[in-house]
Amino acid sequence: MSRSFSSSAVANSIRAKVMLYSQYGQPDQVLRCVSHELPSSPKGKEVLLQTIACPINPSDINQIQGVYPSRPELKVQYGQSEPVAVGGNEGLFKVLAVGDQVSGLKEGDWVIPSNVNFGTWRSHVLSEESALMKMEKTISANQAATIAVNPSSAYQMLTLFEELKPGDWFIQNGGNSQVGRSAIQIGKKLGLNSISIVRNRDNLKELVDELTALGATKVITEEENASKEFGKTIAEWTNGKPIKLALNCVGGDNCTNMVRKLGQDGTLVTYGGMSMKPVTIPTTLFIFKNITAKGFWVSANIKRIPGSRENTIKAVQKMMEDGDLVDVKMYENPVSADASEEEVYQAFQKALANSNKGKQLVVFS
Numbered sequence: 001m002s003r004s005f006s007s008s009a010v011a012n013s014i015r016a017k018v019m020l021y022s023q024y025g026q027p028d029q030v031l032r033c034v035s036h037e038l039p040s041s042p043k044g045k046e047v048l049l050q051t052i053a054c055p056i057n058p059s060d061i062n063q064i065q066g067v068y069p070s071r072p073e074l075k076v077q078y079g080q081s082e083p084v085a086v087g088g089n090e091g092l093f094k095v096l097a098v099g100d101q102v103s104g105l106k107e108g109d110w111v112i113p114s115n116v117n118f119g120t121w122r123s124h125v126l127s128e129e130s131a132l133m134k135m136e137k138t139i140s141a142n143q144a145a146t147i148a149v150n151p152s153s154a155y156q157m158l159t160l161f162e163e164l165k166p167g168d169w170f171i172q173n174g175g176n177s178q179v180g181r182s183a184i185q186i187g188k189k190l191g192l193n194s195i196s197i198v199r200n201r202d203n204l205k206e207l208v209d210e211l212t213a214l215g216a217t218k219v220i221t222e223e224e225n226a227s228k229e230f231g232k233t234i235a236e237w238t239n240g241k242p243i244k245l246a247l248n249c250v251g252g253d254n255c256t257n258m259v260r261k262l263g264q265d266g267t268l269v270t271y272g273g274m275s276m277k278p279v280t281i282p283t284t285l286f287i288f289k290n291i292t293a294k295g296f297w298v299s300a301n302i303k304r305i306p307g308s309r310e311n312t313i314k315a316v317q318k319m320m321e322d323g324d325l326v327d328v329k330m331y332e333n334p335v336s337a338d339a340s341e342e343e344v345y346q347a348f349q350k351a352l353a354n355s356n357k358g359k360q361l362v363v364f365s
């Protein structure tokens with residue numbers, strides 16, 4: 001027997017809206033919203049879900065542009081005549097109803113996808129129970145909707161590459177990104193000192209104050225990072241202690257100048273390329289400082305380190321529950337789960353258009 005469902009259900013079916021694409025390109029040109037019917041009574045191991053919130057992450061955009069190595073397969077589905085895929089990899093869903101063979105979930109539970117390429121940009125979805133991870137409601141919906149990618153990446157990068165001990169220093173660029181804000185807070189919880197590089201702006205002081213309140217030890221601009229003179233100030237801050245780890249999501253000169261701050265045997269971890277410029281490391285740093293340069297991809301770690309997704313989420317969730325990792329600034333784009341295709345489309349397009357102005361979420365009610 002399948003159990004009951006919410007007010008979104010109409011008779012025996014629900015009209016689900018999905019943001020999909022049939023060819024790669026800019027999201028404002030290739031994405032469209034279509035609706036399709038879902039049975040309101042799932043069968044067997046199926047779970048009927050309504051989306052609570054889903055973020056716009058840079059990798060979601062890269063996927064739609066066709067430049068991201070992991071992509072959902074384009075398939076003929078949702079009543080479309082050509083192969084399509086649904087955008088989005090991360091999100092929080094609430095269970096509306098479960099099939100009679102579902103054992104670990106019930107109506108009202110929160111879940112997130114247990115893998116990438118789920119296609120989260122939609123109002124409702126019918127999923128197998130095995131593709132879902134239950135989330136306890138001990139953290140905010142926005143935190144749960146964004147826990148699997150950015151805070152998890154920050155946690156893994158701070159714990160997998162160097163054995164950092166309380167009092168150690170790390171440096172990062174993109175300090176005000178969602179990953180950066182998470183790294184600041186997780187670093188503080190681990191007793192680490194951080195230097196966060198941000199781009200200069202009119203309201204720099206406001207941003208510095210905000211990141212400092214999150215636990216940043218020091219926040220510097222790209223210009224300060226580039227200045228040889230400023231290197232001395234950093235050496236004074238660290239009291240000569242070597243900076244062991246550098247986290248790079250920008251590339252270009254920003255990264256080169258950041259690597260110069262690493263101490264002997266330090267590690268550069270590259271996880272993003274927001275400037276679209278390559279990572280260049282001076283030969284002398286490799287030879288005389290024995291710098292190690294590695295890449296990081298949280299999605300690859302799901303397979304590479306079995307259990308890493310679940311264990312990381314658990315650790316990060318505990319920090320959120322304890323108040324060590326607070327809700328970082330996010331911008332909500334609200335829309336009703338029962339809204340028209342056009343309204344859902346507009347909510348996503350607005351979020352996409354503002355995605356360079358801070359972390360955007362589409363929030364369904």
Ligand SMILES: NC(=O)c1ccc[n+]([C@@H]2O[C@H](COP(=O)([O-])OP(=O)(O)OC[C@H]3O[C@@H](n4cnc5c(N)ncnc54)[C@H](OP(=O)(O)O)[C@@H]3O)[C@@H](O)[C@H]2O)c1
Binds near residue numbers: 176180198356359
């Ligand atoms: N490899 C992985 O497993 C993994 C996991 C998670 C995230 N990521 C990557 O991490 C990066 C950050 O993701 P997010 O979701 O945290 O981002 P976000 O919150 O959207 O923030 C984007 C950041 O990039 C900065 N930025 C953009 N263009 C820049 C440029 N040309 N030069 C310098 N800085 C620039 C922004 O600075 P302003 O505020 O100055 O614009 C902001 O700090 C992305 O590249 C993402 O793909 C990778």
